[in-house]
Amino acid sequence: MSTLDPAAGQAVYDADRAHVFHSWSAQGLISPLAVAGAEGSYFWDYDGNRYLDFASQLVNTNIGHQHPKVVAAIKAQADKLCMIQPAFANDARSEAARLITELAPGDLNRVFFTNGGAEANENAIRMARLHTGRHKVLSTYRSYHGATANAIALTGDPRRWPNETGVSGIVHFWGPYAYRSAFHADGEAQECERALTHLENTIVFEGAQTIAAIVLETVVGTAGILVPPPGYLAGVRALCDKYGIIFIADEVMAGFGRTGAWFAVDNWDITPDLITFAKGVNSGYVPLGGVIISDRIFETFRERPFPGGLTYSGHPLACAAAVATITAMREEKIVENAKWLGESVIGPELRAMAERHASVGEVRGLGVFWAIELVKNKETREPLVAYNAAGPAAQPMNEFTAACKARGLWPFVNMNRTHVVPPCTSTEGEVKEGLAILDEALTVADAFCA
Secondary structure, three states: OOOEOHHHHHHHHHHHHHHOOOOOOOHHHOOOOOEEEEEEOEEEEOEOOEEEEOOHHHHOOOOOEOOHHHHHHHHHHHHHOOOOOOOOOOHHHHHHHHHHHHHOOOOEEEEEEEOOHHHHHHHHHHHHHHHHOOOEEEEEOOOOOOOOHHHHHHOOOHHHHHHOOOOOOEEEEOOOOHHHOOOOOOOHHHHHHHHHHHHHHHHHHHOHHHEEEEEEEOOEOOOOOEOOOOOHHHHHHHHHHHHOOEEEEEOOOOOOOOOOOOOHHHHHOOOOOEEEEOHHHOOOOOOOEEEEEEHHHHHHOOOOOOOOOOOOOOOHHHHHHHHHHHHHHHHOOHHHHHHHHHHHHHHHHHHHHHHHOOOEEEEEEEOOEEEEEEEEEOOOOEEOOOOOOOHHHHHHHHHHHHHHHHOOEEOEEEOOEEEEOOOOOOOHHHHHHHHHHHHHHHHHHHOOOO
């Protein structure tokens, strides 16, 4: 399906430019695409151009665009009850919480609902601080946790820099990244060992008794799709237990099928104290996020009020969408599909591309959550563009991105990487179509190699 109505598209674009203020952008330097519609793994504009969505929008349409079961559930809930404030019990909210906790590991049996991932991380931090009576929170440099005050302070990527406004108690450390090791490691096992030693040293020198929580993206998302080496998350869990620190797993991007498991922690059989989620829980059809809470932390607030809340916490339309999404993912074996695509299609195809292209330094990932790291030189591993490059310095990645879009693929590009993050519902044919376009576009990147 596509829409051919250039005049309507121009009207949408003009109204956007006249009235909409866009995130993370210099307003006069952007030209947003006017989108007319979407279905499954594709979306299209008003000029008849159709794009394979290899970004899943912002890595959140895990169930694809316009899934009929989720759309029907939203419509049915709207007919029944559009809004009820969070102090009441509501069937959609209760059922969403039941399904989510049923999927979560261990004793994570309660859900505090938010509107998105940043608010989930804000409230998880608050819970950890109140539960422990401590203030400091540790997170990695290569991370993104959201754009609210504490969440952006936790974040490691450059979006933090202009947003640091006096939030206290945030300490950053280096997580594992064997391809660009901060620890001069010669392999994953050594990377894991040295990264855990570094983390424990950070804990000791910051004062373990002052640290409330360690917040980790289970698999680092926007900052590189960094899959932790075997043993790392278990080591973090052990350090948290040793020093009485709360382990918060940020699964906003990695959760709900993205890694080929319901939660990314399931890949390593780890149970954190809190899990934050959003995005894939209902594919973003209606904004929803939350914190999944262990029994131990729940007990802190059994008779002590939790000092936080949101007008739209557990919004009925969003929760109905979550119930329908989780149910459809179970019925249609969508999580299993994501796992199979990663193991049988995406992984092998990307590894073959790495052999063919001078610009591909490393491929990594699992499920439908992969990164291609582009370099100028495979031996030196110099990035194709410098960290946080902009303007002319970002030309190689800009040309690569343009080559993808010209061929009908919408990529997720960040710094010197392109991420392969299609919907979990993608077919083998759709994934191979997208990978073939990436293969062609990489010849553009190859031209910039030394």
